[in-house]
Amino acid sequence: MTQRLLDFLNASPVNFFAVRNIASALQLAGYKHLDPAQPLVQMETGTKFFVTKNDSSIYAFHLGRKPLSDAGFHMICAHCDSPTFRIKPNAEISCEGGIVKLNTEVYGGPIMSTWFDRPLTLAGRVIVRGDDALHPQTLLMHVKRPLMQICNLAIHFNRQVNDGVKLSKQKDMLPILGIINDELEQGNMLMNLICETLHVKKEEVLDFDLYLADATPACTFGPHDEFISSGRLDDLSMCFAGLEALLGTETTDTTKVLAIFDNEETGSQTKQGAGSPFLASLLKRIAWQQSGTEEAFWQAIERAFMISADNAHAWHPNYGEKYDPTNHPQLGAGPVIKFNAAQKYASDAVSASVFAEICCEAGVPCQRFVNHSDVAGGSTLGNILASSLPLRGVDMGNAILAMHSCRETGSTTDHAYCVRAFTQFFGR
Numbered sequence: 001m002t003q004r005l006l007d008f009l010n011a012s013p014v015n016f017f018a019v020r021n022i023a024s025a026l027q028l029a030g031y032k033h034l035d036p037a038q039p040l041v042q043m044e045t046g047t048k049f050f051v052t053k054n055d056s057s058i059y060a061f062h063l064g065r066k067p068l069s070d071a072g073f074h075m076i077c078a079h080c081d082s083p084t085f086r087i088k089p090n091a092e093i094s095c096e097g098g099i100v101k102l103n104t105e106v107y108g109g110p111i112m113s114t115w116f117d118r119p120l121t122l123a124g125r126v127i128v129r130g131d132d133a134l135h136p137q138t139l140l141m142h143v144k145r146p147l148m149q150i151c152n153l154a155i156h157f158n159r160q161v162n163d164g165v166k167l168s169k170q171k172d173m174l175p176i177l178g179i180i181n182d183e184l185e186q187g188n189m190l191m192n193l194i195c196e197t198l199h200v201k202k203e204e205v206l207d208f209d210l211y212l213a214d215a216t217p218a219c220t221f222g223p224h225d226e227f228i229s230s231g232r233l234d235d236l237s238m239c240f241a242g243l244e245a246l247l248g249t250e251t252t253d254t255t256k257v258l259a260i261f262d263n264e265e266t267g268s269q270t271k272q273g274a275g276s277p278f279l280a281s282l283l284k285r286i287a288w289q290q291s292g293t294e295e296a297f298w299q300a301i302e303r304a305f306m307i308s309a310d311n312a313h314a315w316h317p318n319y320g321e322k323y324d325p326t327n328h329p330q331l332g333a334g335p336v337i338k339f340n341a342a343q344k345y346a347s348d349a350v351s352a353s354v355f356a357e358i359c360c361e362a363g364v365p366c367q368r369f370v371n372h373s374d375v376a377g378g379s380t381l382g383n384i385l386a387s388s389l390p391l392r393g394v395d396m397g398n399a400i401l402a403m404h405s406c407r408e409t410g411s412t413t414d415h416a417y418c419v420r421a422f423t424q425f426f427g428r
Contacts, residue, residue, distance in 0.1 A: 001244075001419065002228070002412045006218045008240045009230045013123035013213035015056040015262050016140055018080040018236055022058050022243055022260060026050050029247045031060060036282070043289045046251040051282065055125065055138055056080065056262040057272035059279055060246060061286065064255040068287045069296035072303025074425055075257040075391070076245070077274070078238040078310065079264035079381055082231065083108030083404045085115070085173060087122070087210040092190055098180040100189050102148070104173055107211065108265030112167050114406040115212070119146030120175055122193075124210035128200055136206055139198050146215040147193075148175040175212060214406050226332065226412055233400050233408040235264070237415060238309035241398075245422030255286075256426045264310070264381050274381035280389050305354060306393030307425060308346055308382030309418075311410075312336035312369045314399035327370040329399040332411040334365035335418050338380075338395045345395035346382030355394040355421075362424035364417045367399070 012018035027033060031048040034041065041049060043063055050060040057080070064071055085104040093101050106112070123142040130137040150173060155161050167173065178189055185192060188202075195202055218230030228237075239260050246258045263273040271278060287297035315328040329336040337352045338345045352368075359366040371377035382395040398418050401409040 001416055002220060002225075004244070005228070005237060005240050005415055006220070006230070009218040009232060009236055012080075012232065012236055013121070013142055014084070014211050015080040015082075016125050016209075017123060017142060018239060019052060019056055019058045019260065020140060022060075022239065023050065023052065025243060025247065026060055031062075036278075040285050040289060043286055053276075053278055054262065054270075054272040057278075058260045059282060060258040061282075062246065062249075062251065062256040063286070064253050065251060066253045067290045067296065068255055068283070068300035069291055070299075070303075071254045072300050072305070073255040073257050073283070074428065075259060075304060075306045075393075076242040076422060076425070077259045077261065077306060077308050077381060077385060078242055079235045079261045079268075079274070080239055081108070081262050081265050082234060082236070083110035083265055085110070085175075085212040087124075087190075087208070087212075089207075092177070092187055093174065094180070094186070100177045100180060100185075101174045102177050102190065104175070104212065106169050106173070109404055111402070111405045112169070112173055114402070115173065116150050116152045118149065118406065119215040120149060120212050121145065121147045121215040122210050123213045124208060126194055126198060126200075126208045126210070127206045128198075128204045129206060139200070141194065141197055141208075141210065142213075143193070143197055148177045148212075150175045216407075220412060228410040228412055228415070229407055230410075231407050233410050234311040234403050235309070235397075237400075237410060238311060238397060238418070241415065241418045241422055242309060244419045245426050248419075248423050249426040252427060254428065257283075261381055268381055268384045274385040275388070277388060279385075283389075301389060301391060304391050305351075306346070306382070306385070306389075306391040307355065307422070308380060308385065308393055308395045309397055309422075310380040310382075310395065311397035311400045311403065311408075312338055313403060314401050314409075314411075316401055322372060322375055324370045324372045327368050329367040329369050331399055331401070331409075332413040333367055333399070334414065335359060335396050335421055336367045336369045336399050338369045338397065340371065340377060343383060344377065344379040346386050346391075346393045347395045351392055351394040354392075355396060358425050358428075359421045362420045364421045364424075366421075369399075
């Protein structure tokens, strides 16, 4: 089970690849890829289909024996984007000695210092000419080797580096790509790389969404391989746990939904984010086709339950003072229910009780997280989604260390626990 997660993480350097890989697994399991611009298929018991948006979010449905209006739906939500650095247009900057660095901008909230002095690569999508201006073609690109590096300044030039240094996003976080050794590379090093990787001509390339990614594979560590080390555990580990649970359960009375959103790290307010009406419109179309009335959709909402799955903060043995004194989750001790009095999480006593009972039925331990009252916490997609779909739901996730680092640390045991809990939820 752990190896499947590692393989998924390695094959999903950015959101576009995560969605493609999830789609491939769904198709192998008999899910049909539908175009949302076309009428939905006939809504029969056991129908399995999925749709995508922007190539960076994906929504899978397994219809239950009972209509949405009678049984509602069980939904697991997660997000497939992670903090990183986006390559800007006109990215190449030529320096002395022929060195070329790339101009970047920060995506989300990474721990920037963790990106220094490690092999990095490029991944994302490249847009090339299609049949007409309104329908360009999308090609996914992942250079599967170390390609560049963001290098630290030597301590001899910065004696205070170990006392803490304020990093400039524009100056300090620009990766070195290469050294020009051919006149044809002047101003074309990145474009040449794109064309060689994708086997396209320069004049065919219209634009790209390319990002930096850690080139070091995901792995386990510890005397018993009890830990997982990888980039993008937040939140690809939850995406994959939801996928495993969906594919591991048969048709039930209740419709199952797996919703993987994009852009959670930047606020979710996009057409492919949790703030979009896209998912609500799909559920309305299903309910309408089953019953012929919009009322069925609102009945389904009242009978539904949502698990918003986004990783939680594990207790760090070096920084115990940063955590709440009585609610600090441990690695390897099970899924974590997240609470916040300012309503940054969807959990309340009722929804938390529901999820805790699901864990109990699955034979899985369960923990609770609340921020230290003097330490501001983050937010996630649960309440954002609930603002457009007033769902009963819980915010939870597995406990990890170094959230938003280039490499985060999780627990192999927690991954197995989470899949079991999600499978119990979808199998009801």
